[in-house]
Amino acid sequence: MPFSHKHHVGQLGIDCRYCHNGVETSSSAGLPATEICMTCHSQLFTNADMLAPVRASLVGGKPIEWQRVNGVPDFVFFNHAIHVNKGVACETCHGEVDQMPLMRRAHTLSMEWCLGCHRNPEPNLRPPQDVFLMHWQPSADIDQIRRQLIGVLDIHPETMTDCYVCHR
Ligand code: HEC
Ligand code: HEC
Ligand code: HEC
Ligand code: HEC
Ligand code: HEC
Structure with a gap:
């Protein structure tokens, strides 16, 4: 359907x-x-x-079987709650879904893609209350807000590229 x-x-x-x-x-x-x-x-x-x-x-009484669009292999650990609660938006990983008559994958979801953000998450963060918004526009003082978010949300870029984070 x-x-x-x-x-x-x-x-x-x-x-x-x-x-x-x-x-x-x-x-x-x-x-x-x-x-x-x-x-x-x-x-x-x-x-x-x-x-x-x-x-x-x-x-x-049988659930609808939707065709999956996004996916990572079983040997990769992924967790939505952690990302969403730490200021990473749906839009950042899934694109502008409000423009999609049919769902499509917005990014490769490859290891290199994950690491691209894990090496330097700061420029990708939003205040957590804004993570559900599409077409979000950052405010003028966003650089300062992002710097604060790293501390407030207790984000540790120095360990985010360790293999065990995603392969447990
Ligand atoms: C909050 C109300 C609401 C919910 C919840 C909702 N729909 Fe809809 N849906 C609508 C409305 C209103 C339309 C008609 C849109 C129009 O034509 O303007 C619609 C249209 C559709 C159509 C016709 C094709 C299209 O996109 O116009 C399909 C198929 C559909 N919905 C499937 C679903 C499915 C499957 C779910 C559950 C996952 C769902 N809807 C949940 C309100 C809802
Ligand atoms: C009315 C119900 C409804 C709402 C609201 C809704 N979705 Fe969905 N979503 C679905 C359904 C049903 C599917 C499975 C069918 C499909 O892939 O389109 C789905 C699939 C998806 C998928 C792909 C899943 C996969 O297979 O990988 C993503 C990503 C997604 N939604 C993101 C979002 C985001 C982000 C929002 C809010 C901006 C949102 N959705 C709002 C019903 C909804
Ligand atoms: C950091 C990137 C990232 C963010 C942020 C993110 N997703 Fe996903 N999403 C993924 C990946 C990766 C998968 C595939 C997961 C898997 O295969 O286990 C996925 C899968 C999904 C699916 C398919 C069902 C499921 O749970 O596996 C839906 C629906 C979905 N995402 C919706 C959302 C919504 C809604 C948001 C925002 C509230 C969101 N995602 C935020 C990366 C993300
Ligand atoms: C746009 C940025 C972004 C992308 C893309 C992204 N992540 Fe993350 N990820 C984060 C942030 C921010 C955190 C929180 C780190 C912290 O709390 O120190 C996180 C945390 C995690 C954690 C939890 C670490 C822990 O135990 O606290 C896992 C697991 C993870 N990411 C896996 C993935 C995987 C797998 C992908 C690719 C499919 C991915 N991430 C893509 C930003 C991202
Ligand atoms: C932020 C998450 C993340 C981190 C950190 C991470 N990986 Fe991965 N890794 C992935 C994802 C996602 C895939 C599956 C997608 C792909 O093959 O690109 C993957 C796939 C792999 C594969 C399989 C490649 C293939 O071709 O099938 C190997 C081997 C691997 N990772 C090793 C490592 C090692 C070693 C480290 C540490 C130096 C590491 N990974 C750190 C997310 C991560």
């Missing part, structure tokens, strides 16, 4: 956490249960062909 972030995020303005509710507290962001879709679609577009898999999932 084609699911559009452009429609649901860009136009309707639904917050990421409404559907990806693990993202602040656990290693995975998680995908929404069928019931989340049905909070709206039990009233909206109820007979649309496009939504047939959602209705079938609800009736059959």
